[in-house]
Amino acid sequence: MTTTTTISGPAFSEAALRAALSVEARPPRAGALAASVCFAWRAMLKIKHVPMQLFDVTAFPIMFVLLYTYLFGGALAGSPREYLQQLLPGILVMTLCWITMYTGQGLNTDISKGVFDRFRSLPIWRPAVLVGMLLADTVRYLVASVVIVSLGLALGFRPHGGPLGVVAAVALLLVFAFSLSWVWTAVGLRMPTPEAVMHMSMTVLFPVTFASNVFVDPHTMPGWVQVFVNHNPITHLTTAARGLMHGTFAAGEVAWVLAWSAALVVVFAPLTMRLYAKER
Numbered sequence: 001m002t003t004t005t006t007i008s009g010p011a012f013s014e015a016a017l018r019a020a021l022s023v024e025a026r027p028p029r030a031g032a033l034a035a036s037v038c039f040a041w042r043a044m045l046k047i048k049h050v051p052m053q054l055f056d057v058t059a060f061p062i063m064f065v066l067l068y069t070y071l072f073g074g075a076l077a078g079s080p081r082e083y084l085q086q087l088l089p090g091i092l093v094m095t096l097c098w099i100t101m102y103t104g105q106g107l108n109t110d111i112s113k114g115v116f117d118r119f120r121s122l123p124i125w126r127p128a129v130l131v132g133m134l135l136a137d138t139v140r141y142l143v144a145s146v147v148i149v150s151l152g153l154a155l156g157f158r159p160h161g162g163p164l165g166v167v168a169a170v171a172l173l174l175v176f177a178f179s180l181s182w183v184w185t186a187v188g189l190r191m192p193t194p195e196a197v198m199h200m201s202m203t204v205l206f207p208v209t210f211a212s213n214v215f216v217d218p219h220t221m222p223g224w225v226q227v228f229v230n231h232n233p234i235t236h237l238t239t240a241a242r243g244l245m246h247g248t249f250a251a252g253e254v255a256w257v258l259a260w261s262a263a264l265v266v267v268f269a270p271l272t273m274r275l276y277a278k279e280r
Contacts, residue, residue: 032125039132057144061095081156088152089241090214096177101201103181104188108197145170161247169244179261182268189275233260
């Protein structure tokens with residue numbers, strides 16, 4: 001014989017349940033801009049809790065400017081001050097291009113930790129995660145630009161194009177860096193680990209940045225090297241930045257930079273979004 005015991009609890013009326021629930025209207029769904037800014041702020045908070053993330057946009061540029069100016073300035077330009085006038089825009093270009101890799105590395109870190117899956121399940125504009133990271137990195141690019149230009153002015157860098165020329169050059173650099181970041185977001189979605197993203201990006205960035213006119217005039221190079229250097233987008237970017245800063249504006253070089261930037265976005269932004277949609 002089995003005995004069934006029924007446990008009765010307090011009865012809740014519909015009115016009591018409704019009273020316990022919020023009667024306020026549901027907040028509207030975040031738009032594309034609001035969601036992107038929210039994820040950009042998340043990326044900025046990472047810097048607050050891990051200040052070492054700013055090391056590459058502060059300490060490294062300072063070391064490069066000081067080392068190259070005072071070690072090679074006398075040999076390459078006759079004096080460190082003369083060499084600084086050509087070197088500083090090049091160091092600015094190199095620094096911003098190098099730190100673009102951290103977009104893909106940060107994205108891959110979120111994927112490895114499982115945070116990425118949570119973001120993809122949220123009812124938000126799907127590209128907001130990527131766009132937010134790119135917006136936050138643009139702030140880092142701007143910080144690096146301010147550090148390098150300020151140091152250069154303290155050491156004797158005198159841009160003949162004036163403040164407007166410097167601002168125009170930095171703006172052009174930010175456009176190119178933002179476009180280049182899309183390349184590393186695609187790499188970040190394909191590589192297995194954050195370390196692999198860093199190794200892949202440095203394998204590409206090292207030869208591209210050094211085989212350019214960042215440090216020396218291409219006319220001193222062998223002919224076969226000049227062919228690559230003269231068609232290198234970093235060379236066009238460096239020449240355009242120098243021209244804007246020193247008042248020798250070259251519309252052709254600026255046009256090349258804008259064309260390269262547009263091509264990178266057109267190719268890698270759709271590719272990144274396709275990989276993003278397929279991720280796990």
